[in-house]
Amino acid sequence: MPSLKEVKSRITSVISTQQITKAMKMVAAAKLRKSQDRIMQMRPFAKKMNALLQNLSSAETDGQAWYSHVREEKKILIIAITSDRGLCGAFNSSIFKATQRLVEEKYAEQAKLGNVTYLPLGKKAFEYFEKRKAKSIDQYWQLFHNLSFEEVAEIGEHVMSAFQKGEFDKVEIVYNEFKNVATQILRTEQFLPILPPTENHSADGQTQIDYIYQPNQQEILSGLIPKSLKVQLYKAVLDSNAAENGARMTAMDKATDNAGELLKELKLTYNRTRQAAITKEILEIVAGAEALKSA
Amino acid sequence: MYLEIITPDKKVFEGEVTSATFPGIDGGFQVLNDHAPLISLLKEGTVEYKSKEANSKIAITGGVVEVLKNKVVLLADGVA
Numbered sequence: 001m002p003s004l005k006e007v008k009s010r011i012t013s014v015i016s017t018q019q020i021t022k023a024m025k026m027v028a029a030a031k032l033r034k035s036q037d038r039i040m041q042m043r044p045f046a047k048k049m050n051a052l053l054q055n056l057s058s059a060e061t062d063g064q065a066w067y068s069h070v071r072e073e074k075k076i077l078i079i080a081i082t083s084d085r086g087l088c089g090a091f092n093s094s095i096f097k098a099t100q101r102l103v104e105e106k107y108a109e110q111a112k113l114g115n116v117t118y119l120p121l122g123k124k125a126f127e128y129f130e131k132r133k134a135k136s137i138d139q140y141w142q143l144f145h146n147l148s149f150e151e152v153a154e155i156g157e158h159v160m161s162a163f164q165k166g167e168f169d170k171v172e173i174v175y176n177e178f179k180n181v182a183t184q185i186l187r188t189e190q191f192l193p194i195l196p197p198t199e200n201h202s203a204d205g206q207t208q209i210d211y212i213y214q215p216n217q218q219e220i221l222s223g224l225i226p227k228s229l230k231v232q233l234y235k236a237v238l239d240s241n242a243a244e245n246g247a248r249m250t251a252m253d254k255a256t257d258n259a260g261e262l263l264k265e266l267k268l269t270y271n272r273t274r275q276a277a278i279t280k281e282i283l284e285i286v287a288g289a290e291a292l293k294s295a
Numbered sequence: 296m297y298l299e300i301i302t303p304d305k306k307v308f309e310g311e312v313t314s315a316t317f318p319g320i321d322g323g324f325q326v327l328n329d330h331a332p333l334i335s336l337l338k339e340g341t342v343e344y345k346s347k348e349a350n351s352k353i354a355i356t357g358g359v360v361e362v363l364k365n366k367v368v369l370l371a372d373g374v375a
Contacts, residue, residue: 041306042303052334055334149373210332211333211363223336231303
């Protein structure tokens with residue numbers, strides 16, 4: 001049995017750990033509210049943008065435009081979105097696993113030729129790919145310091161122009177989508193080339209509305225597509241941000257619970273040890289008194 | 296008619312207006328009640344809208360506006 005002092009020092013250390021995890025949980029909850037508000041405000045914009053594109057899609061350019069140009073998949077770019085900080089459960093490692101799986105399953109040949117490039121967003125992803133000495137674009141990973149649409153738009157522009165120049169033939173995003181506080185859904189989305197809009201809205205009896213287009217349908221479409229791409233990227237980043245705080249909150253909540261359980265056990269041991277010591281002392285006294293009596 | 300001004304970061308304005316002026320890419324234009332369906336790209340400039348109570352102005356950095364059945368949705372890239 002451990003000594004009384006040992007158990008006592010362990011109890012104090014567990015209590016202070018519990019306090020820390022509790023505080024971190026509170027902080028994550030406060031941040032979660034903020035990032036959740038942001039993604040909630042973002043969603044109507046993304047939805048309206050998509051609806052608008054759907055309305056415009058009758059002017060489909062049949063894959064002539066640069067953004068829907070499907071080429072042979074030689075050079076791949078993977079955008080991996082993680083967090084800046086750890087202690088959020090399996091949040092980051094699941095992203096790494098997903099990217100690894102994606103490369104192994106779909107782009108094994110390109111990876112062998114060294115044609116898979118990564119674009120890490122978030123410190124964890126940056127460190128991960130740096131440690132692995134993977135080819136990566138590492139000028140944007142700090143975006144979570146000051147998250148704004150302009151910042152994300154810049155990244156989007158960089159990726160789009162690289163795609164346009166033929167530096168990459170396909171761009172994919174791997175991120176965690178925010179479903180609710182406890183659930184994150186791992187998503188892999190094709191960013192470029194743009195997939196043609198799914199034709200499932202024609203059957204619901206909605207006749208094509210006769211819009212006046214200014215300047216014209218074609219130009220609106222080509223002006224709108226880069227915007228919608230940026231919005232898509234921004235949405236992924238915001239989703240990931242909200243999911244991170246949710247994951248951290250749940251992880252810290254569990255840690256606090258675990259610390260509580262540990263504490264209960266330690267207290268039990270402490271009391272048992274204390275009791276054993278007292279019993280032993282009484283036994284000694286009684287034995288001593290007996291010895292004196294018989295003498 | 297009902298006007299909504301949305302940016303990726305937040306909803307800037309939402310409410311009933313009597314008229315709205317937009318900086319269209321080929322020149323400014325005004326939208327009144329019962330305007331025909333319209334989609335237009337916007338350049339940098341100011342959006343003016345009149346409601347019963349007040350006239351307001353918002354500077355945008357570009358965007359796109361959709362007018363449909365007395366519902367005007369302005370997707371702005373950003374507001375100054």
